[in-house]
């Protein structure tokens with residue numbers, strides 16, 4: 001990332017709801033001098049923090065380097081919606097990966113929300129976690145067929161879900177804008193930055209050495225391990241886990257070129273009057289709708305309203321896109337017409353061509369977890385544990401997710417045009433109700 005990109009990202013953070021309502025955090029000093037550890041983790045988002053936590057708890061000596069502060073990347077900025085499952089539905093996953101591995105992937109991803117909530121409970125993380133469930137409201141007849149198919153497949157696997165008719169969807173959301181919905185009771189929502197800060201504290205308590213303001217600049221193989229250089233120090237590690245996701249820079253090299261960072265943005269109101277707040281998500285659910293360019297929305301701390309959607313990929317810029325989100329919110333909830341919008345922020349979601357997250361192996365020493373396709377609250381936490389297991393020596397065949405080689409996306413330099421074209425195509429299809 002260039003200095004200008006980092007400055008822009010800092011600007012977003014200063015306008016973020018999560019930053020304004022964050023718990024006080026301990027300081028994580030920069031790495032100075034030389035250190036040794038079994039495993040070095042690069043990147044302090046959910047994936048890196050979960051990996052560091054699980055390694056430290058298993059008695060492995062671990063050192064985590066974060067370029068800024070824990071939770072600075074997507075993990076501290078997202079919608080905080082805990083969404084179980086992968087983009088593809090269970091039958092498709094099992095067809096693609098076979099019933100044995102595919103079955104394990106389905107269980108891992110289906111239970112990823114439980115994994116997060118159980119971790120929060122076990123570690124006593126104060127992040128407003130709500131297990132109310134996640135709703136996928138349906139915007140078109142074609143989407144209803146897709147969601148019904150998804151629901152039937154999970155039903156056969158005894159997942160805690162149910163279909164909602166139009167009236168119940170309207171009652172749980174507080175808007176009658178949707179045709180119906182699916183309630184996934186395995187999901188919920190939380191304060192993402194406080195969750196990341198809580199994971200960092202727990203990892204440090206378990207013995208992980210966490211260094212903020214320590215951008216990993218380069219690495220080289222040395223002996224049987226790897227030496228990593230920061231501006232003021234070096235870490236010598238047996239293994240390295242690269243967890244830089246949509247914020248990958250030159251250090252991540254080819255690993256970064258396996259994902260496409262896509263801007264997603266959010267807006268939030270000031271705390272709503274009690275009577276309006278009580279009419280929106282009265283039972284504490286959150287929702288991401290079925291559009292390709294989806295809207296995701298919920299209430300946040302102090303009963304404010306939070307709406308998220310895609311960043312800008314045409315003329316108009318991000319400020320224009322914030323206005324698009326504010327208008328979309330008022331269309332769904334006319335009671336928000338007079339609300340004051342006081343927070344505006346965004347960050348990079350890392351997408352993969354396959355829509356699957358990736359566990360990558362560069363060589364015997366260097367691994368990566370990335371590409372959570374907008375579902376990283378649950379999946380980055382879950383795969384952080386899986387990659388920690390890999391680093392501890394659990395054989396690949398026993399992991400609940402496949403490990404693949406690093407294969408950068410061809411013509412990566414064209415990605416901006418490809419994303420703009422994909423967004424225009426998705427907008428057209430959403431407009432046609434497909």
Ligand SMILES: Cc1cc2nc3c(=O)[nH]c(=O)nc-3n(C[C@H](O)[C@H](O)[C@H](O)COP(=O)(O)OP(=O)(O)OC[C@H]3O[C@@H](n4cnc5c(N)ncnc54)[C@H](O)[C@@H]3O)c2cc1C
Pocket residue numbers: 042043044045046047048065066067068069070071072073074075076077078079080081082083214215216217243244245246247248249251252264265266296308346347348349350369370371372373374375376377378379380
């Ligand atoms: C606006 C937005 C809304 C979203 N909403 C949701 C949602 O509601 N639900 C959901 O499940 N997912 C959501 N996501 C996706 C989710 O936030 C991500 O999938 C998840 O946070 C990824 O975690 P991570 O640890 O892989 O990466 P990140 O949290 O991005 O962490 C990567 C870290 O690596 C650090 N880094 C990069 N290079 C280096 C280096 N060289 N040295 C040291 N450190 C480095 C960065 O500073 C960064 O902190 C959203 C994302 C965004 C941006």
